[in-house]
Amino acid sequence: MGRYLVRRTLFMVLVLFIISIFTFLIFMKLPPGDPARRLAGKVTNEQILAQIRENLGLDQPLWEQYGRFAKGLIPVPGLWLDENVYYSWSNRQAVSDEIRQRFPITATLTIGSAILWLLMGIPLGIISAVKRRSVADRAGMIFALIGVSAPTFWLGLIFLYVFFYILGWAPATGLDIGDSLSQSILSGEFILPWITLAITSAAFYTRIVRGNMLEVLSEDYIRTARAKGLSEGRVTYRHALRASLTPVVTMLGLDVAGLLGGAVITEQVFSLPGLGKYAIDSLNGLDFPPVMGVTIVAALFIVVANLLVDIAYAALDPRVRFT
Amino acid sequence: MKRYLRIVAAVAVLALVAAACGGGEDSPSDTGSTASPGADIAQGGTLVTAMTQDFFYGLDPTQEYYSVSWEFLRCCMARTLYTYESVPADEGGGVPVLDISDGEPAVSEDGLTWTFTIKQGVMFGDPLNRQVEAQDFVNAINRLADADINGPGYPFYYTRIDGFQDAWDGKADEVSGAVAVDPSTFELTLNEPEPDIPFLFAMAATAPLPTELIEAHYDAVELGQFLVSSGPYQWEGMEGIDLTGKEPPTGMDIGRAYVFVRNPVYDPATDGRRPAYPDRIEIQVGGEVQDGLDKVDAGAIDWCIDCGVTATTLQAYSADPALAERLKTHPADALSYTGFNVFQAPMDDVHVRKALNWAMDKAAYMRLLGGPVAGVVAGHFVPPGMMGGLNADYDPYATPDNRGDIDKAKEEMAQSVYDTNQDGVCDGDVCTIQAFAVTNDQDAIKTLEIMNEGFSEVGITLDIQTQNYNTLVAKCAELAAHRAFCQAGWGKDYPSPYTFFGPLLDGGENGSNYSFMGTTEDALTEAGYEVPANFADLNITEDIKACQATPVGDAQNQCWADLDVRVMEELVPVLPRRFPNDNDVLGENIVNYSYDQFTGVGTVDKMALASAAA
Numbered sequence: 053m054g055r056y057l058v059r060r061t062l063f064m065v066l067v068l069f070i071i072s073i074f075t076f077l078i079f080m081k082l083p084p085g086d087p088a089r090r091l092a093g094k095v096t097n098e099q100i101l102a103q104i105r106e107n108l109g110l111d112q113p114l115w116e117q118y119g120r121f122a123k124g125l126i127p128v129p130g131l132w133l134d135e136n137v138y139y140s141w142s143n144r145q146a147v148s149d150e151i152r153q154r155f156p157i158t159a160t161l162t163i164g165s166a167i168l169w170l171l172m173g174i175p176l177g178i179i180s181a182v183k184r185r186s187v188a189d190r191a192g193m194i195f196a197l198i199g200v201s202a203p204t205f206w207l208g209l210i211f212l213y214v215f216f217y218i219l220g221w222a223p224a225t226g227l228d229i230g231d232s233l234s235q236s237i238l239s240g241e242f243i244l245p246w247i248t249l250a251i252t253s254a255a256f257y258t259r260i261v262r263g264n265m266l267e268v269l270s271e272d273y274i275r276t277a278r279a280k281g282l283s284e285g286r287v288t289y290r291h292a293l294r295a296s297l298t299p300v301v302t303m304l305g306l307d308v309a310g311l312l313g314g315a316v317i318t319e320q321v322f323s324l325p326g327l328g329k330y331a332i333d334s335l336n337g338l339d340f341p342p343v344m345g346v347t348i349v350a351a352l353f354i355v356v357a358n359l360l361v362d363i364a365y366a367a368l369d370p371r372v373r374f375t
Numbered sequence: 376m377k378r379y380l381r382i383v384a385a386v387a388v389l390a391l392v393a394a395a396c397g398g399g400e401d402s403p404s405d406t407g408s409t410a411s412p413g414a415d416i417a418q419g420g421t422l423v424t425a426m427t428q429d430f431f432y433g434l435d436p437t438q439e440y441y442s443v444s445w446e447f448l449r450c451c452m453a454r455t456l457y458t459y460e461s462v463p464a465d466e467g468g469g470v471p472v473l474d475i476s477d478g479e480p481a482v483s484e485d486g487l488t489w490t491f492t493i494k495q496g497v498m499f500g501d502p503l504n505r506q507v508e509a510q511d512f513v514n515a516i517n518r519l520a521d522a523d524i525n526g527p528g529y530p531f532y533y534t535r536i537d538g539f540q541d542a543w544d545g546k547a548d549e550v551s552g553a554v555a556v557d558p559s560t561f562e563l564t565l566n567e568p569e570p571d572i573p574f575l576f577a578m579a580a581t582a583p584l585p586t587e588l589i590e591a592h593y594d595a596v597e598l599g600q601f602l603v604s605s606g607p608y609q610w611e612g613m614e615g616i617d618l619t620g621k622e623p624p625t626g627m628d629i630g631r632a633y634v635f636v637r638n639p640v641y642d643p644a645t646d647g648r649r650p651a652y653p654d655r656i657e658i659q660v661g662g663e664v665q666d667g668l669d670k671v672d673a674g675a676i677d678w679c680i681d682c683g684v685t686a687t688t689l690q691a692y693s694a695d696p697a698l699a700e701r702l703k704t705h706p707a708d709a710l711s712y713t714g715f716n717v718f719q720a721p722m723d724d725v726h727v728r729k730a731l732n733w734a735m736d737k738a739a740y741m742r743l744l745g746g747p748v749a750g751v752v753a754g755h756f757v758p759p760g761m762m763g764g765l766n767a768d769y770d771p772y773a774t775p776d777n778r779g780d781i782d783k784a785k786e787e788m789a790q791s792v793y794d795t796n797q798d799g800v801c802d803g804d805v806c807t808i809q810a811f812a813v814t815n816d817q818d819a820i821k822t823l824e825i826m827n828e829g830f831s832e833v834g835i836t837l838d839i840q841t842q843n844y845n846t847l848v849a850k851c852a853e854l855a856a857h858r859a860f861c862q863a864g865w866g867k868d869y870p871s872p873y874t875f876f877g878p879l880l881d882g883g884e885n886g887s888n889y890s891f892m893g894t895t896e897d898a899l900t901e902a903g904y905e906v907p908a909n910f911a912d913l914n915i916t917e918d919i920k921a922c923q924a925t926p927v928g929d930a931q932n933q934c935w936a937d938l939d940v941r942v943m944e945e946l947v948p949v950l951p952r953r954f955p956n957d958n959d960v961l962g963e964n965i966v967n968y969s970y971d972q973f974t975g976v977g978t979v980d981k982m983a984l985a986s987a988a989a
Contacts, residue, residue, distance in 0.1 A: 103522050143433055143629055144596040150630075217669050224675035225666055226425070226659050229632040323662035325631045333630075338845060 060362075064355040071351045072125055072344065076118050079340050087141060087338040108141055121344055138341045140334070147345035150330055156233050158326035161245055161318065162311040164237075166304065168250035169257055174300070176254070177261025181269065182288060192258055199255025208248040208321035215244060225323040245322045249315055253307060257300065264296035271295075302361050309357030313350020409703075410967045410983070419987030420964075422653040422979070425667050426680040429660045433629050435599030436579040437518050440529060442866065443680055445579055446974040450649060451608035451635055451656070453582035456480075456491055456512070456561075457573045459870075460648060461971040461978040463705055464760030468972030469870035471573040474648070475507060475583070475605070477559075486568035493559040496645040499585055500604040500638035501613040507605055509555035509562075511583030516553035517542065519580050524595045529580065529868055535569040570927050574869040577973070591619045600627050607643070607651035607980060608635040633658040652967065652983040668960055677962040677984070678977065684958040689748060692960065703977070704748055705970045707957040708758045709866040710875070711750075713826075713950040714851070714889030717913050718904050719859040720805045726791035727801065727835070728947040732772040733784035734829035740952060741777070743821055748958060752777045753951035755943050756880075757872045757935065760972065765936035771943050781832045788833040801834030808859045810837040811851075813844045819862060822952075854884045854891050855902040861889040864955075870973060872935040876919050880948055890948035913946065 088104040105111040109120060124134045138147035180192035215222040222244050227236045236242065268274065269292050277287045314328025323329070327346050334342035410416055432438035436453045439445065449458060458474035460467055473479070477494040497507045519530055520542035534540050537552025552564035563572070575581065585603050592601045600623040602610070611626025611634040626634035635656040643651070658680070662670075667679030668688045684692070684702065692698040713731075715722040722728055737752045744750075751759075754770020774780040785799025795802045810826075812819035820839065827837040837860070842850075851861035865887070868874040878887045883894030892913050896906045907913070915938065922934035942948065959977045961968060967983035970976075 100522070107523060142431065143429070144594070145629060212666070212669075217673055220673070224670045224673070225662050229634060229657050229659060321663075323659075323666065325661060329661065 057359075060359050064359065067355050068125065068348060068351055069122075072122060072348055073118070075344055075347045076121060079343060080114060080117065087340065121341075124345075125348055133345055138345050140342055141339050142337050147342050150342065151327065151345060151349055154325055154327050154330050155312075157227075157324055158312060158314055158319070158328065160233060160237060160242060161249065161315050161324060161326060162308055164242055164246040165249035165253070165311075165315075166308050168246050169254040170304070172250060172254035173257025174261050174297075176258040178265060178288070178293065180258065180262040181265030184266065189262075192262070196255040196258045199251045200259075202252070204248060204252055204317045205321050207251060208244070208318060211244045211248055212321070225321075227324065245315075245318050245324060248321070249311070249318045257303070260300060260303065261296060264299060265292055268292045268295045298365065301364055305357045305361035305364065306354065309353040310350075312353045314346060409969075415988035416652070416967050416983040417988040418650075418652050418983075419654050420652075420984035421655040421657060421986075422678070422965075422982055422984060423657050423676045424678045424680050425659045425662060425670060425676050425682075427660075427662055427664055427667060428681055429630050430599075430633075433596040433599035433627075434602060434633075435596050436582045436584070436602070437515070437524055437598070438595055439579060439599075442974045442976050446971060446976040446979055447635075448579040448582065448606075449971070449974060450606065450978060450980040451651075452602055452604040452606045453579050454497065454507075454605045454646075455577050455579065455582050457577035458648060459577060459971065459973040461969060461973065461981065463970050464708070464870075464972045468970070469708070469760060471577045471870075472648070474577075474646070476576075480572075486570075487565045489563040489565070489572055490556070491561045491563075493561060494645055495559070496642045497605060498638075498640040498642065499583075500609040500640055502616050502618055503585055503587060503603050504640050505585075506558075507583045508558040509560055510558070511585050512561045512581065513549075513553045513555050514584040514586060514589050515581050516550050517548075518584060518589065518593070518598075520550045524593075529578065532571075532575055532578075532868070535565045535567050537564040537566050568924060570923060570925070570931070571869075571871055571873065573927070574871050578869060587618055596629075600624075600629060604638045604641075607638055607641045607646070607649050608656065609638045610634070611636045611655075614639070631660055633660070649980045650983075651980045652987065653980070654987075656979065671960050671962045674962060674964070677964045678959065678982070680976065682960065684748065684960055686745065688960055689745060701961045701963070701965075703959040703961065703968060703970065704956045705972070706750070706758065706760055707866065707955045707975050708761055708870065708972065709864065709955050709975070710753055710756070710758060710951060711864045711953040711955060712753065712756075712862075713952065714861045714863050714879070715948050715950070716857070716859050716861075717890050717892060717946070717948050718854075718894075718899060718907065719857050721791070721793045721801060721808070721835070722859045723907060724791045724793055725945075725947055726787050727793060728950075729772075730784045730787040730791070730833050731826075731830055731835060732947065732950050733774065733787055734779050734781060734833055734835075735826055735950060735952070736779040736829050737774075737777040737952060739778070739825045739828075740822055743818060743825065744953070748956060750953045750955040753954045755939050756949060756951055757875050757939050758867070758954045761867065761870055761872050761875075762936050762939070763929065763932040765932050766939050769936075769940070769943075771940075779829045781829065784829070784833045794834070799833060806834045807836045807838055810839050810860050810862070811842045811847050811858075812839065812862065813847060814841040816841075822862070851889050852884065852886045854894065854898060854904075857903070858889075863887075863889060866975060872939070873919065873923060876915065876922075876935075876938060876942075880942065881914075881916050881919055892946070892948055913948075915942065915946070 088101050088108065088110055102111070109117055120137045123131055124137050126132065133148040135146040135148065139145065140147065176192045176195065180189040183189050212225065216224060223239060223241050227241055228239065231239065274287060274292055277291055314326060314331050316328035316332055319326045319328040320332055330342060331346040426443060430439065430444045431441045434444055434447060434452065436448050439448065450461070454475050456474060456476040457471040460472060462468040475494050475497050477492040481490040482488070493507060493509055495506065499505055499507060516536065518524055519533060520539050522543050522545065530543060536550055538547055538550045539552065541547040542550045554562045556562050569575070583605055588598060588601060588603050592598045601618060610624040612624030616624050626636065637654060664682045665685050665687060667682040668685060670676045671679055692702045715728050717723060741749060741752060754773060755766055757766070759767045788794050788801060789797045789799045791801065793801045793803065793805060810823050812823055820841065823837055823839045827839065830837060850856040851858055851863070865875065865879060878885065880888060880890055881893040882888055883891055883898055893916055896910065899906050918938050918941065922931060922938060925931040925934045957970070957975050964985050965982050966985045967981060969978040969981040971978040
């Protein structure tokens with residue numbers, strides 16, 4: 053286990069390193085414009101542009117520019133997202149501070165919607181599997197089809213239009229000024245974003261759970277359990293469900309980790325100042341340090357989640373061993 | 376988004392509206408300061424607003440170059456020696472008036488020394504609570520001349536101040552021509568006369584910056600977060616703040632939300648122009664345009680500052696008389712136009728440029744953008760309100776119903792060297808030119824298609840392509856890119872035509888001049904051009920200087936108007952398309968409204984609230 057962890061950790065560092073290089077090259081070598089010119093204002097000259105490039109380090113060789121950013125990816129206090137390198141080129145705010153302030157909002161959105169989609173997806177999947185070809189199964193699959201097909205932004209806009217604009221049941225987009233995160237949660241400002249984000253994932257999970265359950269329910273040991281006289285409930289929930297949930301655990305870990313890096317579309321539609329919105333706004337403004345910072349943080353979540361999921365998988369399935 | 380982009384973007388989302396909207400036949404309401412009938416105008420209440428685009432530089436007055444930022448600095452936080460009445464142009468909104476300056480300055484006979492007396496009683500708010508002094512203005516000018524701070528601003532307007540260029544070039548630490556003679560006397564020494572001083576010292580970058588603030592937070596953007604107000608409002612949380620600390624006040628949550636509260640030591644008797652109706656102003660940052668307008672409609676907010684109006688909202692508000700009162704439309708002192716690179720074939724021939732001016736169907740273009748609410752057809756270069764009303768009806772390329780006149784276009788083209796057989800049609804490969812629109816900007820793409828329909832009649836074919844905005848702007852501004860034809864929009868920096876002629880038609884490769892007029896022969900050669908025989912004629916530098924040297928007033932307006940005519944009839948470096956409008960949709964809670972012609976934004980401190988009177 054120890055060697056496995058060391059090996060995976062080193063692999064994680066390698067992955068982050070490769071991602072950082074690609075991010076840097078994509079942004080710096082294939083840019084949709086010159087960040088210096090964007091910051092220079094509408095009437096500028098070469099002197100101003102040169103000054104801005106010097107201020108931002110854009111006049112250095114590419115490898116040296118990358119080196120400055122790469123140093124900030126070492127997870128050591130004082131180096132990690134160093135404020136002297138990782139600051140927004142437009143509003144000069146330290147990327148680390150912004151990530152720290154925005155992460156709770158993204159985490160709230162992610163965890164809340166994860167709970168919802170599990171509460172929706174798993175029971176629906178079970179019902180669909182147990183009552184196969186029934187009306188409940190058909191309804192479950194139609195829900196899954198709609199949920200998977202409907203774009204998140206469309207769902208969000210529809211919910212806003214109906215529940216905020218027409219019915220006045222839901223609060224407006226954004227978070228009320230002066231409210232703490234808990235106050236925002238309690239005043240319902242996350243309800244529509246949670247539901248929007250949860251529906252698509254719930255649809256996936258419904259299908260996955262249904263598929264897994266159907267497979268497991270046809271296994272010999274399930275037939276044996278029934279033959280031994282166990283109740284259907286016990287067969288379903290104690291024996292079949294546990295085996296069916298193993299892949300769900302894997303998916304959940306990766307889905308949550310992916311969203312922790314920024315539920316971009318949902319945050320944009322509902323104007324939630326989380327990591328996803330931060331990334332989009334920075335991209336639009338050709339603001340590289342926040343883009344790099346959020347990308348690496350998001351990648352970190354994914355690779356760590358991968359590792360944790362693998363460990364959890366081994367714990368759930370005794371047949372799995374670390375190699 | 377830069378200032379001119381806001382103006383273009385505010386109306387760019389308008390689309391053709393069904394006939395039910397009124398078919399564009401009705402004139403848009405062009406109201407100045409308006410109060411709702413029967414409304415009680417009172418101080419008080421909270422003005423709840425949103426904006427989709429953040430302040431660019433944390434409301435740092437030295438750096439901000441954005442109309443919305445300028446409005447919040449002007450109305451609320453950063454008084455200046457001069458200011459504006461914050462009313463529409465036809466009510467005098469484009470004329471600078473005295474603010475912190477106590478009476479007219481003493482100006483030397485040669486115009487090179489301006490001496491201002493600082494009005495007593497103008498106070499910095501929390502945490503300083505002290506009189507504004509001359510040194511505070513010196514601080515502002517010195518910081519304006521600091522190239523490390525001020526890439527994005529407008530320092531180029533101030534180079535006539537003695538020592539400004541030296542400070543900018545790093546040869547001096549301070550601007551020698553900005554001096555505090557004593558705490559209440561501020562003196563400017565110039566190296567050549569600058570009649571635009573009233574305009575220039577109404578700009579936020581010249582607002583007084585207290586020494587205590589400079590010493591604690593000199594850096595770009597950071598200063599704005601701790602900005603000590605000289606106006607009727609200040610950041611919430613400034614009372615008791617440690618100015619040397621690192622934590623900004625609670626009301627300054629950069630990128631997310633802003634809250635302004637009253638400056639407790641502001642004395643209205645020293646002002647007289649800022650009624651400061653709301654007790655509190657809240658701004659939430661983010662969201663999309665339609666979302667902001669929906670929130671106004673639903674009463675969740677009172678005003679979306681930079682939303683303008685969309686086709687959906689326009690349809691709803693135009694159809695309902697009660698709602699129509701809440702839709703405010705004003706000329707924006709802006710121009711949507713096409714810039715011709717006068718050194719790049721085939722645009723290096725004035726007859727081609729004139730032919731295209733004749734050929735464009737501007738009526739179709741205006742219908743695309745939503746009709747009269749989007750603005751008026753532009754027949755010349757400088758927006759109507761900026762020359763005291765002169766040239767308001769001037770259009771040397773006027774055509775019946777603005778549909779273009781192909782016959783006249785062909786007549787013009789036949790005189791061009793590129794029409795080898797004088798049949799009114801451009802000949803050869805050079806007649807196909809690349810034309811770029813911003814990717815996914817459907818209005819911009821359709822505009823080019825409309826232009827192409829007319830241009831193709833005279834043999835000019837537009838090869839329409841799309842490009843990312845930043846690349847498009849960069850390439851258009853680059854002489855070596857050899858772009859013959861670029862779409863653009865522009866808004867004034869201050870209400871003088873100089874802010875159009877100077878940046879757009881002079882100075883060569885200055886970042887905004889797509890005509891490249893005013894460039895040098897060396898620059899042309901280096902960029903791969905041949906210097907044309909008429910090179911000396913393609914320059915209006917001396918004309919601009921002559922107008923600037925004329926005293927502000929009727930004489931100067933006439934000078935600019937004459938230059939406008941010369942540009943349009945002799946040089947033709949542009950195809951003006953539209954003078955856009957600014958549009959505001961107001962919530963029910965707002966019972967008084969004024970339009971600030973200077974900033975092109977609703978006047979924040981004049982928005983009285985129904986909730987205040989209740």
